[in-house]
Amino acid sequence: MVYQAVSTVGYRPHVRSATIHDVVTTAPWLLPPLARARRAVLCAVEAAFGLALELGVEFSGLIGWRPGAQLGWHHDANREYLDRRHVSAVLYLNTQGADFGGGDFRFQDGPEPLRVAPRPGRLVAYTADARNVHCVERVGWGERVTLTLWFSLEPAAAEDGKVLEQLCRCPQLRMGTGSTDPLTQRGQQHAEAEAEEQCNPVWPVVESSQRRVWLGPGLPDTMFLLRQQQQQQQQPAEVQPGTSTESARQHAAQGQEPQREVCASEDRCAAAAIAAFGTAQPTEEPVDVRSQRLSELGLRAVAVSDAASAPPAAAAAGAGALGGGPARDGDGVWVCELGSGVDGGAVDKLLLRSSTHLAGSSSGRGLRFGSLTEAVMAAAFTAYRLGAPLARAASVAAAAPELRVWEQAASRAPGPEAGSEDDAGPRTGAGAPARLSLQQLSESVAWQEGAPGAGGPLQGYVAAATAQLRRQLPEWLQLGSLLGASD
Numbered sequence: 001m002v003y004q005a006v007s008t009v010g011y012r013p014h015v016r017s018a019t020i021h022d023v024v025t026t027a028p029w030l031l032p033p034l035a036r037a038r039r040a041v042l043c044a045v046e047a048a049f050g051l052a053l054e055l056g057v058e059f060s061g062l063i064g065w066r067p068g069a070q071l072g073w074h075h076d077a078n079r080e081y082l083d084r085r086h087v088s089a090v091l092y093l094n095t096q097g098a099d100f101g102g103g104d105f106r107f108q109d110g111p112e113p114l115r116v117a118p119r120p121g122r123l124v125a126y127t128a129d130a131r132n133v134h135c136v137e138r139v140g141w142g143e144r145v146t147l148t149l150w151f152s153l154e155p156a157a158a159e160d161g162k163v164l165e166q167l168c169r170c171p172q173l174r175m176g177t178g179s180t181d182p183l184t185q186r187g188q189q190h191a192e193a194e195a196e197e198q199c200n201p202v203w204p205v206v207e208s209s210q211r212r213v214w215l216g217p218g219l220p221d222t223m224f225l226l227r228q229q230q231q232q233q234q235q236p237a238e239v240q241p242g243t244s245t246e247s248a249r250q251h252a253a254q255g256q257e258p259q260r261e262v263c264a265s266e267d268r269c270a271a272a273a274i275a276a277f278g279t280a281q282p283t284e285e286p287v288d289v290r291s292q293r294l295s296e297l298g299l300r301a302v303a304v305s306d307a308a309s310a311p312p313a314a315a316a317a318g319a320g321a322l323g324g325g326p327a328r329d330g331d332g333v334w335v336c337e338l339g340s341g342v343d344g345g346a347v348d349k350l351l352l353r354s355s356t357h358l359a360g361s362s363s364g365r366g367l368r369f370g371s372l373t374e375a376v377m378a379a380a381f382t383a384y385r386l387g388a389p390l391a392r393a394a395s396v397a398a399a400a401p402e403l404r405v406w407e408q409a410a411s412r413a414p415g416p417e418a419g420s421e422d423d424a425g426p427r428t429g430a431g432a433p434a435r436l437s438l439q440q441l442s443e444s445v446a447w448q449e450g451a452p453g454a455g456g457p458l459q460g461y462v463a464a465a466t467a468q469l470r471r472q473l474p475e476w477l478q479l480g481s482l483l484g485a486s487d
């Protein structure tokens with residue numbers, strides 16, 4: 001239902017789609033589950049192909065295949081502009097026979113399975129090149145819904161940067177005014193110019209004063225403040241299906257620190273401060289509910305004091321008010337930091353910077369995020385919840401390309417076998433099968449009500465999001481019928 005409201009027609013005949021960009025502009029509050037699903041698939045695919053930390057998401061989107069939709073024999077990098085697509089993954093979200101008829105996925109040749117019947121949580125992943133010619137049989141009735149992703153080995157092909165920039169301009173998340181920061185002004189002007197064009201058409205039933213409500217009161221609470229928790233020594237991350245904790249640690253331990261070249265000084269890092277939470281209220285001790293999963297990639301955030309505007313003692317006293325466990329120096333990817341401590345422990349700053357710059361830092365607790373997109377998205381929700389000016393955060397983030405470079409550098413961290421392989425074409429890992437049918441990724445669809453595996457630390461979030469959806473269902477239906485009418 002939500003997907004229907006967000007999607008647009010025209011991608012292919014009888015197909016409608018909601019790319020991650022559509023979600024950003026129409027329903028940014030859906031980003032947490034989408035980003036989570038995206039990451040779950042990414043991790044599973046990286047693990048299956050022996051490409052831990054090497055892939056970036058080049059495209060992600062929900063695709064609906066309606067009656068008549070089909071796709072002939074092809075491979076997924078069969079156009080020049082698609083040649084950066086190295087691995088494809090399709091996560092099926094509904095059930096053949098119950099929700100739609102037809103729509104088998106088929107490989108033209110090769111090992112079994114040659115035919116895949118879609119059902120929720122089933123993931124097909126294969127290299128995008130000519131080794132995997134495949135098709136989708138005609139859908140006879142109903143709607144076949146997939147989360148389709150393409151991955152690239154080239155960091156520059158990742159969609160994260162674009163997602164971030166869009167997120168930064170999204171009026172639903174644009175709350176700050178009056179800053180003298182030139183970056184902010186530029187970002188705001190940009191946002192003003194694009195606001196009408198980008199977002200208003202898809203909010204026909206909502207008064208502007210209500211927009212904040214659409215993000216969902218309580219969502220950030222359930223994301224970040226599930227319960228108060230005494231900070232403890234961080235336990236080793238629990239290994240979840242399709243992840244690669246050990247290899248992430250190995251990468252970190254190898255100390256490849258490309259970030260240093262990009263971010264050569266603390267000052268430069270400070271330029272990446274993406275928020276000043278002027279009106280922030282004191283927070284409880286939040287817990288990063290996703291820390292286990294995300295720490296597998298060595299990504300983390302730590303609370304830091306604002307040394308520029310607070311005496312060291314005060315800063316130290318409040319540092320770590322937002323925390324998810326002690327920082328581990330040398331984890332070596334990049335981090336997102338929430339600053340606190342200047343004003344009674346209130347959040348006052350959010351920084352994105354290289355984890356290598358935290359070496360020796362005394363502030364050791366914070367939030368962990370699985371990607372820059374997730375970090376900024378989470379900051380957006382936190383800022384929203386705190387009534388904070390986000391535009392500043394957004395515009396600075398958008399104007400800080402080095403942040404994305406860090407992420408790219410992180411995603412290219414060499415694995416154990418790196419250097420021993422040549423660069424001829426996409427690498428699928430020595431001996432890796434050309435295609436895989438992976439285990440059910442229940443967690444990746446946990447945001448769907450009643451989905452198997454829903455639970456764990458995200459349960460509160462899922463419950464709140466579901467309740468929020470229920471409240472807004474009439475509006476979503478209206479939107480859905482408007483958007484679906486032309487197909």
Ligand SMILES: O=C(O)CCC(=O)C(=O)O
Binds near residue numbers: 071090105135146
């Ligand atoms: O949805 C599927 O099963 C496969 C889709 C596909 O092959 C494509 O979009 O290129």
Ligand SMILES: [Fe+2]
Binds near residue numbers: 074075076
């Ligand atoms: Fe395809």
